[in-house]
Amino acid sequence: MLERISQPQDVRALNQEELTELASEIRDVLVDSVSRTGGHLGPNLGVVELTLGLHRVFDSPRDTLVFDTGHQSYVHKLLTGRQDFSNLRSRGGLAGYPQRSESEHDVVENSHASTSLSWATGIARGYALRGEDDRTAVAVIGDGALTGGMAWEALNSVSDTQDRVVIVVNDNGRSYAPTIGGLARRLDGIRTDPRYEQFLGWGKRTFKDRGPMRTFTYKTVMHGKRAVKGLITEPGMFEDLGLKYVGPVDGHDLEQVEAALTHARDYGGPVLVHVLTEKGRGYIPAEEDVADRFHAVGKIHPETGLPVKPSRFGWTKVFAEEMLAAGRERDDLVGITAAMLQPVGLQPFAEAFPERVIDVGIAEQHAVTSAAGLAFAGMHPVFAVYATFLNRAFDQVLLDAALHGAGVTFMLDRAGITGDDGPSHNGMWDMALLRHVPTLQIAAPRDAPSMRQAFREAIAVDDAPTVVRYPKGPVGDDLPAARSVGAMDILAEHGEQPQVAVLGLGPMATTAVDAAEKIAADGIDVLAASATWVHPVPEGLVELVKDCDWVVTIEDGLADAGLGQEWADAARQAGVKAQWLHRGVPREFLQHASRAQIVEASGLDASAIADATLAALRDD
Template identity: 55%
Template sequence: MSEQSDPVTGERLIDRIRSPHDLRSLDAGQASVLAAEIRDFLVQKVARTGGHLGPNLGVVEITLALHRVFDSPKDRILFDTGHQSYVHKIVTGRHEGFDLLRQRGGLTGYPSQAESEHDIIENSHASTALSYADGLSKAYALRGEKRFVVPVVGDGALTGGMCWEALNNIAGAQNPVVIIVNDNGRSYSPTIGGLADHLSTLRLNPGYEKVLDLVRESLGRTPLVGAPLYEALHAVKKGIKDAVAPQAMFEDLGIKYVGPVDGHDLEAMEAALRKAKGFGGPVIVHAVTRKGYGYRPAEDDEADCLHGPGPFDVETGKPTAPSSLKWTSVFADELVTVADERADVVGITAAMAGPTGIAKLMRKYPERAYDVGIAEQHAATMAAGLAIGGLHPVVAVYATFLNRAFDQVLLDVAMHKLPVTFVLDRAGITGPDGPSHYGVWDMSVFGVVPGLRIAAPRDAASLRREFREAVAVEDGPTIVRFPTGSVPADLPAVDTVGPVDVLVEGGSDVLLVAVGAMAHVAVDVAARLTGQGYTVTVVDPRWVRPVPVELVGLAAAHRMVVTVEDGMRAGGVGDAVAKLLRDNGVYVPLRDLGVEAGFHPHGTRAEIMAELGLTAQDVARQVTGWLAELPVHVPAQNKVTI
């Protein structure tokens, strides 16, 4: 990538852009130079920090055109999904912050109200912006404010059902909402489904407008002899529209359609947006783009288009970090092995076949793996249908995204006692993607679902074991959750008590109940406490919902119980253990450590865990203080055996 500069002054234009107002003073040639500079800038910065590269390379001209045509922040520009907002950040005065992109104290990887008045909505979950837009436009109409609302919908977001619910309402209101469909044919990977096929048809029919113009001309010359003839001619026109291109489905909703437009042609994009702006009602501008546009390694990466790489080499696009065994890879391998053994096992993903590991099953058994698009609710209920049909579906999604399908898991799957396994990748604190992507709610939210069992593996061996146990369950749903990143060394049990693994046998002072990825921290804590003269037992329940009853006897034999988890404290495993002990008449002092309620800012997992007091040093210090306040002997009423 070469540095670009203004052909007249020799200066970099990007350094002169402090607000959208600065864009409007550029002529067409300068704007094109700026687009090239932005691409160079993005590649150089994201290569050092990691981030969402491919989506932002594809939306450069769209973003420039938006800010040249509309007046942000008076006009409200919303991004769906939020990871395509880097260019927006640059042109709203934040390009100097990209050295700390997605790092503690630096720019977030998504829109952030704390960063700029130009950022409206923060949550990065797809398919939501049109609903925000409908509400915003109605609010401005009621308040008598003349403001445009401009949602940018891309990366497969239109595969989500909320978009279509919102479109129906936007059409009914007829407020000035200009919807930009950034159609790159992809989400993380190529977008699938009927809508994707429709948009693909549009891309492949550039002669549509000529045909439509001919129809308009013919109808214009035809005398109207009564309503029947007019209706017949209108039906012919509509039929041709439906046959040539499916954009009629938008117009049938009552939303005008502009396009398809070359999303990398800045002048064409501006012209289309000005036309849409002048209409005064809801309009869809269909922009065809290419994910990763302008950077050859991203364009050549057909599977992912460098969607969200970590740090990489600018020349090759290859990652610079050393490779290691990832949690997702362990799951993907075990899923295929189980599928080899069981013909009833099928996989489902919601637009993330690669990131969740389902892609490996797709390659070997394409007829047994389904990508439903960004539609987690549909994925859950479709899995219920597959289970009723005699199969065992494995639904693999990020932990944060299963929140969207709570009702479906509760009433469509669990109430029917269906054997569906949900595999939750990126559980716990995941780091630089920030609070919308932290998978900290699953154990609290889904812990209330009757009959649902939740497993939290601590290493590769326990992930394989617990996944197999999950797919062996026939009388209800299961969840297997694991974090992101590299898998730690296997941590074998020294003993077992029923289904509970004992990791450290040490005595009766404190029982540490470690949940999943926190097991290694708990073992470290035990070593620190032992060095201070305390006796410690560390156990991994493995299945944390329902909590194994064997913990009752283990707890009763200790002076204190401490639970350590990387999920929310409120309603978490600690609460469940406390309830189990109370219900069985055991009143050992219990302390629960986990993620405090709130939306915690982005940073590395290590930085955030330290802030939350969940490092081994922090936990050991807290436990030491609690133990010092306790009586020496175990109360007699706690000495029970289960």
């Protein structure tokens, strides 16, 4: 069936029996493909019928489909002519998120959550201003992403228009973990309410439900010759905002989905369609998984769902262990997560101290400012978050945490190059941004011992924000210092009078050691060094490099605005005459590829750094 689909029009030509067969085939393809490459499996298995319905009711690309966050767009790709998933999320293959260069059916590439409603409202307003009143903008947003502040700003804005916006809430009760908060309780109440039954035609009925008698309006839509589940309108939060509400709809009943979407499309103004789906639908290991391991997977055995290669001990695990140990010693320690309890390593702490973990939903700005409030109240909050997502809360770090002297610790997971998730997920901006925040201190540990030490030192600071950044993946071998100059740890020395100092920040310390060895093989006296606390400028830096001719800095952040530049400026101001060579990530959006491929392309491998250093020495 799938071979017959090259564009959305082909989907609209199928009958119900063919659609059922196609949905089954799509699930088989997803499991087979993603098990080979890794990727977001559970979310896509849950939106098969919903995506089929979207492409049958709306005319993409004339009607615009915006997926929030985009990790559930695999089915959309299959239905729009992109069926080669053999290199998914690899260089030269399909991106794991929508990408404009792949298809005219893709619009929004930013895979940060809670943005789709703002995109859709802007697009719909643009269509209206151009007089294109037959075009609709559709935002597909999960109940998890709907917890984000931007989504509610957009709801407030769109309710004041009559633009053709259809908001599809894909409600599976989860993001990375069960969705929490007042919105989740409200949606769960709708999802489980026995009053949502099948009726035919319009009418009113009064219900008694542990409270005052209330009246609800209901309707059942005829789809062909079939009466599908009642679409009930009830005075509630969405209608209080001025939005028409349709639902709840069984997201795995294609006829119901089509009927609801058609109803919303034909209304001609802002409509919210509430669709109930099951994450991992049709794949037994995912359906039975309570830990949501199948939200995003590496390579797995498709029969069992077990990893092909078990994960090595990782940086996140180091933090998880140290946070739990510190929590047993200090009752003022509080963990904060933005809907990612397990991925950032807070699950063990939450199990031991459930009252001291706060999941704010996908709301990083709120997380930071509420952390400042917790600090004011005498607690020490630890906000564990992916480095790329802290970008969204820079203003709050600057003016709520730092300005107010708040003792908040930020644990930046997935810092630096992450690779296969594409440009919006590389944690490459944090050092360039955060080094401008007064009083803030940044640690970039190089191994597990320095990671544990950095965390303990960070949570000991109670009058300023602290940051500990660390990469995705396994922890390398320990890199003990041979000796130290102030806060600078010398990891390797070749010769007695170093002509070159190679300084590696965080996990790039290993690269510095390897590069120094290659430089030394050319007969050059050289040392390799690192520091755990990298901002402000480490004590001992000037003393370490004052007699060198060249200093090389290596960081997995921006090369031309990062900490290497900061170190060089400080050394020059102190009278150091050495010339500096800064190696880091280029200031551009890095397309999806493996971390190793991006490191090589950016000239961040040891051989490239050694070659560049030797060339600079020859040209000097």
